[in-house]
Amino acid sequence: MSLPDDLAYSREHEWVRVDGSQATIGITSFAADELGDIVFVELPDVGAALSQFAAFGVVESVKAVSDLFAPVSGEVVEVNEALQDAPELMNSDPFGSGWIAKVELADNAELDALMDAAAYADETA
């Protein structure tokens, strides 16, 4: 799957799509492929405060449990409830309908600590 170039990427294989003061976050296709079939997602609560690079939720594959790490800090304003019944969306459409949460960005400068698509592609080559 090609990496959308309008996103910012973290070392822990999360992506960020900025939209004004808010951002949508998710995991990358690389992470989803590594995990294999995703069967469960523990979403953060709406209102939760995420801290950049800190664990904020859990994603489970058939065999393993993995932490999700926030690529940016902010307050969760919406979570993708569709993932409760269809966690496999993270495998089939990780950059689209497999999104995890929307946050109110705490500090845009944090985006400087993330990579662009080209740099992330190099990291995961």
Next chain:
Amino acid sequence: MTEAPATGELLRTPLHAVHQELGGRMVPFAGYEMPVQYGSIIEEHRTVRSAVGLFDLSHMGEVEVRGEEAVAFLRYALVSDPGALVTGQAQYSMLCDTDGGIIDDLIVYRLEDQRFWIVCNASNRAAVVEQLTALTDHGDFGAEIEDRSDRTSLIAPQGPNAAALLGELTGVDLDTIGNYRAAQGTVAGVECLVARTGYTGEDGFELFCDAARARDLWEAVSAAGDGHGLRPCGLGARDTLRLEAGMPLYGNELGRDTNPFEVNLGRVVKLEKGEFIGRAALQAVQQGGPERKLIGLQMIDNAIPRAGYEVLAAGTAVGHVTSGTLSPTLGTKVAMALVVADAAGVGNTFEVVVRERPQRAEQVKLPFYKRQRD
């Protein structure tokens, strides 16, 4: 032939290159490098339930026991009675220690009147050989032990289409090989022991052949499998399949600190056959009743139970999860757990502690899945 490893390196089965060609994700398992999956574990699992999956199980141990006193020896060494087997018949069994703890679970095949094969877990092969050798020496039994694991490969087509597939490749009349029966024959020109045994809860076969012919056999079965929906399957699917079928796994449900009676395997122990290793200890457990019980759990709350998670009953710790997953066939979150015997009862509610939070579960009957039989 397995390659001799440098110190610390993993062993490989003769099919290692095939797994890599198929895109297998290789992981360390019992000292071997084995494929955990080729694509999707769930798809591989479903293929076994609906068509036929093909497994490389060459890492497992095959130990031959033969001689004039082979029967007497095995009746003494194992908890079951291999003397009750006819030629061409197999039984599930265990090697227990004097305290009743399980050294390994295994299948014993009677190949000839005085020649048996013990097929055991890769992780316990050395312990099994050591125990059997020590017992023959100590008991002065007229029986020989030969570890044939390195020269024997094992591939297993499992699923409702396995018989039709195999039927195209062998002259052996598969109707004469019922469940837990085996026969020597040729499959695609390769000499095999053809056994109707498996670890998936489906109909299926385990094909034992010379390691030198493993690749030929795999490729022939795969090629013929195209017409039957065959998919290569890894250890990931093997685990979810056996868990759905309520089958125990050594290292999870079974271990040196478990006895057969606490894990629903009392029926395998034949206390009345005469003296055998572990008899006194096992008789005591049977008479007093086991202190723990292996139960099936189905989650009520939305969380996946995993091996090692604590199990509570009304807030009190009563045991732990031994294996757990999301069942691909049933879509439910299920587990096997070892709990204090008094707490067990179908319909009882428990809490599984998942990331420090108690999540409700209900005890259900095992197995979770049983295949339809005609």
